[in-house]
Amino acid sequence: MIRYAFRRLLLAAAVAFTVSLAAFLTLHLATDPAQAIAGENATPDVVHQIRVEYGLDRPLTTQYGAWIDDLAHGDLGESYYWHQSVGHLIAQAAPVTFKLASLALLFTIGLAIPLGALAALRPNTWLDRLALSVAVAGQAVPTFWFALMAIVAFAVKLHWFPVAGGGSLAHFVLPAFVLSMRSVPPVMRLTRAGLLEAFESDYIRTARAKGFRGSRLLTRQALRNALLPVISVLAVQLGHKLGGSIIVESVFSLPGIGRLTLDSILGGDIPTVQMLVFVFALIFVGLTFVADLINAWLDPRLRLG
Template sequence: MLKYIALKGLLAVLVAFTVSLAAFLLLNVASDPAQAIAGEDATPGVVETIRARYGLDRPVYERYVSWLAGVVQGDFGESYYWHKPVAELVAERADETLTLAFSALLVTIVIAVPLGALAGLNPNSWIDRAALGVAVSAQAVPNFWLGLIMIILFAVMIPIFPVSGDNSWYHFVLPAIVLGASSVPAVMRLTRTGLIEVMGADYIRTAKSKGFRGNHLLRRHALRNAILPVISVLAVQLGQKFGGSVITESIFAINGLGRLALESILGADIPTVQMLIFVFAIVFVAMNLLADILNAALDPRIRIG
C-alpha cells in the first residue's frame, strides 16, 4: 500500500510541475505581460518601463525558476493589481470557495446517489426513466442560466434566500444548488450502472439465498462495490468545483477564488492568475490522488494490479 501511495504521489508531483510550467509559459510567452499591464494604448516607452519594473526583461527560464523557488518557500509573488502579496489574497478568499465547493458536493451526493440507487434497483422502470430524465435535464442546463432562474424564483419572486453575498451559510444555499447540479448526471449514472452490475453478481445471489434483503443487502453487500467508481468521480468533481466556480461566484457575488480569478484576468494581474491556476491544479491533482488511495483501500485488487 505504501509503495502504491508513493508511486501515485510521485505522479501527482510531476503533473503539478507540468501544469505550473504550462501556465507560466502561456501567461509569459504566448502574450506580452508588460503590454497587458500597460494596456493596448500604452506607448513603447511605458511598456519598457513596466517590463523593467517587474523584472519582465529577464529570460523566461530565469523568471520561471525564480517563481518556482518562491512558491516552494511560500512566496507567491506580489499582485500587480492589488499591490499586496498573492498569498494574502488567496488566504482571504479561500474559505468562501471551500465552503461553496463542499456545499455543492453535498448537494450532488444528496441528489445523485439516492436517484442512482433507485434507478439501479429498478432498471427499465418508470423510476429509472424519471431518474435519467432528471440527470439529462441537469446536464442540459448551463450554470449561469440556472443561477439566474434560482435568483428570480427564490430571491425575488419568493424571497426565501438572499440574492448575493457570503455573510452566512444561508447565502450559500442557492450557489451550492447551482454548482452541485452540474455533477448530478455523472454521479447518478455511475451509481445506477454500478448497482445494476453488482446486483447481478454471484455473491449477491448467494446473499439473497441466505435471506438478506432490502437495506441490509444494499448496504452490506451491494453498495460498497458499486460505489467505488463514484468515489473517484466525487473527488474529481470536488476539484472541478474548487477551480470551476468562477461563473457561480460571479453571479451570486461571492468573494471567493473564482471571482478573484475573474477580477485578476480583467486587471491583467499575471502573478495572481498564475498562482490561482497553480492552486486549482494542485487541488485537482490532490483530489485525484485521494480518490486513488480510497479506491485502493476499499479494493485490494487495485493496488495489487
C-alpha cells in the same frame, strides 16, 4: 499500501511540475506581461522600463526558475492589479469558495447517490426513467440560466434565501444547489451503472440466497463495490467546483476564488492568474491522489496491481 501511495505521490508530483511549467509558459507566451501592466495606451519606452523593473527582460527559463524558488520560500508573488500579495488575495477568497464547494458536494451526494440507487433497484420503471430525465436536464441546462431562475423562484418570489452576498450559511444554500446540478447527472448515472453491474455478480446471488433483500442487500453488499468509481468522480467534481465556480460566484456576488479569477483575467493580472491556475491544478492532483488511496483501501486488488 505504502508502496502504492509512494508511487501515486511520485506521479502526482510529476503532474504538478508539468502543470506549473505549462501554466507559466502559456501565460507568458500568450500575452506580454509588461504591456498588461503598463496598459494599452502606454508608450514603448514605458513598456520597456516596466519590463526591466519587473525582470521580464530575462530569459523565460530564468524567470521560471525564480518563480519556482519564490514558491519554495512561500512567496506567491505580487498582484499587478491590486498591488497586494497574491497569497493574501487567495487566502481571503479561499474560505468562501471552499464553503461553497463543500456544500455543493453534499448536495451532489445527497441527490445523486439516492437517485442512482433507486433507479438501480427499479430498472426500466417510471422511477428509473425519472432519474435519467433529471440527469439529462441537469447537464442540458446552462448554469447561468439555472442560477438566474433559482434566484427568481426562491429568492425573489418565495423569499426563502438571500439574493446575493456571503454573510451567513443561508447565502450559500442557493448557489451551492445551483453549483451541484452539473455534477448530479454523472454521479447518478455512475452509481446506477455500478449497482446494476454489482447486482449481476456472484457474491450478490449468494447474498440473495442467504436472505438479503432490498435496502439491506443494497447497503450491506452491493453499495461498497459500486461506489469505487464514484469516489474518483466525486474527487474530480469537487475540484471542478473549486475551480469552476466563476459563473456561480459572479451571479450570486460571492467574493471567492472564482470571482477573483474573473477579476484577475479582466484586469490582466498575470501573477494572480498564473498562481490561481497552479493552485487549481494542485487541488485536482491532491484530490485525485486522495481518491486513489481511498479506492486502494476499499479494493485490495488496486494495491496488488
